[in-house]
Amino acid sequence: MKLGILFSGQGAQNAGMGLDLYQAVPAYKATVDQASNILGYDLQEVANDDVKIKQTAYAQPAILTMSNAILNALGDTLPTPVAGLGLSLGEYSALSASGALDFDQAVAIIKDRGMYMQTVGEANPGKMVAVMGNDQQLIVDVLTTLQADGKQVYPANYNTFAQLVIGGVASDVDIAVAALTEAGIQRMVELPVSGAFHTPLLTDAATQLTKRLSDETFKETNYPVYSNTTSEPFTKEAMFETLTEQIISPTYFAQAMKKMLDLGVDTFLEVGPSDTLIKFAKKIAPKDVKRYAITDLESFNAFKEILLAEGENV
Known part of the structure; x- marks a missing residue:
């Protein structure tokens, strides 16, 4: 073993x-x-x-x-x-x-x-969402575009090669979820956490x-x-x-x-x-x-x- x-x-x-x-x-x-x-x-x-x-x-x-x-x-x-x-x-x-x-x-x-x-x-409440999809670079690219626009949302956990958790300010994470949906991501799950850890x-x-x-x-x-x-x-x-x-x-x-x-x-x-x-x-x-x-x-x-x-x- x-x-x-x-x-x-x-x-x-x-x-x-x-x-x-x-x-x-x-x-x-x-x-x-x-x-x-x-x-x-x-x-x-x-x-x-x-x-x-x-x-x-x-x-x-x-x-x-x-x-x-x-x-x-x-x-x-x-x-x-x-x-x-x-x-x-x-x-x-x-x-x-x-x-x-x-x-x-x-x-x-x-x-x-x-x-x-x-x-x-x-003191800094946030939100985390697990994003399912094999194209994790697409997810990162969407977040990078939003960050350039002043949004506080970030890649947080590369759990598997098909699950990337994102986190940040709750309203900005919501914007990211909408943008990812528009980009073709079909499955996302909000996590029951109290903060945007690893951001x-x-x-x-x-x-x-x-x-x-x-x-x-x-x-x-x-x-x-x-x-x-x-x-x-x-x-x-x-x-x-x-x-x-x-x-x-x-x-x-x-x-x-x-x-x-x-x-x-x-x-x-x-x-x-x-x-x-x-x-x-x-x-x-x-x-x-x-x-x-x-x-x-x-x-x-x-x-x-x-x-x-x-x-x-x-």
């Missing part, structure tokens, strides 16, 4: 996430309790709260913790990954799992990052995060972790710059996943509250690449059985 681990991003959260794992798997519970001590509140209780878990400030620590808690619970049954990749917030989960950040350090950073993004997002509307949050990360110490990853911002592996030397640029830069998830496949990854595992990234993988990876997601106790036990069987066959 040449394993590539995918770490869920914001938007994957749901009320009750991880509760069955918390109740049944001691190593999972220990990780969540560790995070609760750092955060100053009961994280599992927050994860069970339908109102709080939708808020950026709470969702980000909850998702990061769940992803790391799943890997901690798998323990030695999990082979060393060939590479890791997280979507936006998920990059911090990936960096923590790979040793570049200590878990306590990652939770403390994400507590502040989530707060910055929620506050700035509320210049989050500049104030990036400024705050830059100051917050200035005294942090980073280490080398134990295996390659790909950056959404550069679609290249993180390096210790560039980690600060890459993470501070990330909030206002487009994510190149599809391009990074393609490079993981070039490394020989033959199995993808997503860890977190949903299987969204595995669905992206279905659009990007060849059909013979295996895909799994651990989102709850049932899927945890099922994948652990697969790992144990692999171990017996080695």
Whole structure:
């Protein structure tokens, strides 16, 4: 098994996430309790709260913790990954799992990052829309024309080679949707988010995060972790710059996943509250690449059985 681990991003959260794992798997519970001590509140209780878990400030620590808690619970049954990749917030989960950040350090950073993004997002409300279509250059060209006319709308997430999320000022995104429809785009879906993430509307949050990360110490990853911002592996030397640029830069998830496949990854595992990234993988990876997601106790036990069987066959 040449394993590539995918770490869920914001938007994957749901009320009750991880509760069955918390109740049944001691190593999972220990990780969540560790995070609760750092955060100053009961994280599992927050994860069970339908109102709080939708808020950026709470969702980000909850998702990061769940992803790391799943890997901690798998323990030695999990082979060393060939590479890791997280979507936006998920990059911090990936960096923590790979040793570049200590878990306590990652939770403390994400507590502040989530707060910055929620506050700035509320002060600069925006909209994000997923645009489906194979001609992504057409989408970029339409946005470039609108930007030249003073509109604040930008490419934000290259999720697959046929899905590009755009974001910006709500009224300008509406204008872009109309222009894209006129250009022949037939399918677009508005996303349930509170701000235009990965666009210049989050500049104030990036400024705050830059100051917050200035005294942090980073280490080398134990295996390659790909950056959404550069679609290249993180390096210790560039980690600060890459993470501070990330909030206002487009994510190149599809391009990074393609490079993981070039490394020989033959199995993808997503860890977190949903299987969204595995669905992206279905659009990007060849059909013979295996895909799994651990989102709850049932899927945890099922994948652990697969790992144990692999171990017996080695």
